[in-house]
Amino acid sequence: MISKKKLLRALSTKHWERHKSPGGGWVHSWDTFGTHDGPGIRFVLFLQGCPGRCLYCQNPDTWPLKGGKLFPADKIFEKVKFFLPYMQASGGGVTVSGGEPLLQVDFLIDFFKLCCRAKIHTCIDTAGLVKSFSKEKLFKLFKVTDLFLLDIKAITPSIHQKICGFSFNQTEEFLNQLEQAKKPYWLRYVLVPGINDSAVELKKLKALVKPLQSCQNIEFLPYHALGKHKWEALKIPYPLKNTRSATQKDISRAQGIVGLVKKN
Numbered sequence: 406m407i408s409k410k411k412l413l414r415a416l417s418t419k420h421w422e423r424h425k426s427p428g429g430g431w432v433h434s435w436d437t438f439g440t441h442d443g444p445g446i447r448f449v450l451f452l453q454g455c456p457g458r459c460l461y462c463q464n465p466d467t468w469p470l471k472g473g474k475l476f477p478a479d480k481i482f483e484k485v486k487f488f489l490p491y492m493q494a495s496g497g498g499v500t501v502s503g504g505e506p507l508l509q510v511d512f513l514i515d516f517f518k519l520c521c522r523a524k525i526h527t528c529i530d531t532a533g534l535v536k537s538f539s540k541e542k543l544f545k546l547f548k549v550t551d552l553f554l555l556d557i558k559a560i561t562p563s564i565h566q567k568i569c570g571f572s573f574n575q576t577e578e579f580l581n582q583l584e585q586a587k588k589p590y591w592l593r594y595v596l597v598p599g600i601n602d603s604a605v606e607l608k609k610l611k612a613l614v615k616p617l618q619s620c621q622n623i624e625f626l627p628y629h630a631l632g633k634h635k636w637e638a639l640k641i642p643y644p645l646k647n648t649r650s651a652t653q654k655d656i657s658r659a660q661g662i663v664g665l666v667k668k669n
């Protein structure tokens with residue numbers, strides 16, 4: 406598990422700002438026909454860099470910031486434009502995922518400005534794993550982002566810590582900022598049998614969700630071991646090798662406890 410000292414350093418925006426490269430973003434890959442990360446058909450861009458170490462991470466190869474390739478925002482936008490007809494016909498757009506995309510917030514803002522000018526719907530898939538941004542930066546980010554997908558790993562501090570190696574406070578702080586700004590978002594919860602799927606944990610999630618005003622949707626994603634081969638390729642022991650995949654029955658049970666979908 407990552408040490409507290411290293412974690413605090415990794416979560417510090419200043420730390421990442423020292424490592425960022427001006428004029429571009431560290432990109433892992435992209436998917437031109439994404440159907441799972443926001444509404445419609447989407448161009449999904451995966452950025453490098455994440456201070457988290459989730460037990461079920463499907464993209465451990467995104468963890469180091471500079472493991473990918475540096476692209477200027479306009480070069481990525483050129484690729485996006487090619488797929489505009491699919492996006493527009495399906496009510497889709499662009500989603501930036503990772504890694505933790507908020508670590509490269511300046512690139513995100515530059516890239517989304519181009520998308521906004523072209524009236525392309527923009528979305529960020531994040532666990533909110535950053536120290537607070539300045540009000541100005543947050544304002545700029547919210548201005549160019551139509552929708553957030555906020556990943557909730559667990560509510561109980563010890564379970565959250567066990568799953569991803571960091572505290573829920575970071576995610577909760579970002580959730581509060583979304584609420585304060587009345588910014589639309591979906592919550593996403595990877596259901597891991599035997600770890601974060603107890604009735605007690607799901608009732609805590611229900612209590613968290615109940616007063617939220619800008620949450621448009623709650624998605625339960627079934628845990629599966631599809632990313633395991635990447636851990637093996639990186640020679641990192643896969644921590645959930647004895648955990649079964651979540652089934653549709655598990656998902657239905659969780660939806661029943663928390664309440665299915667909350668759309669504004």
Ligand code: SF4
Pocket residue numbers: 455456457458459461462463464465467503504505532569
């Ligand atoms: S926050 Fe996302 S990218 Fe980072 S370790 Fe967790 S699952 Fe992987």
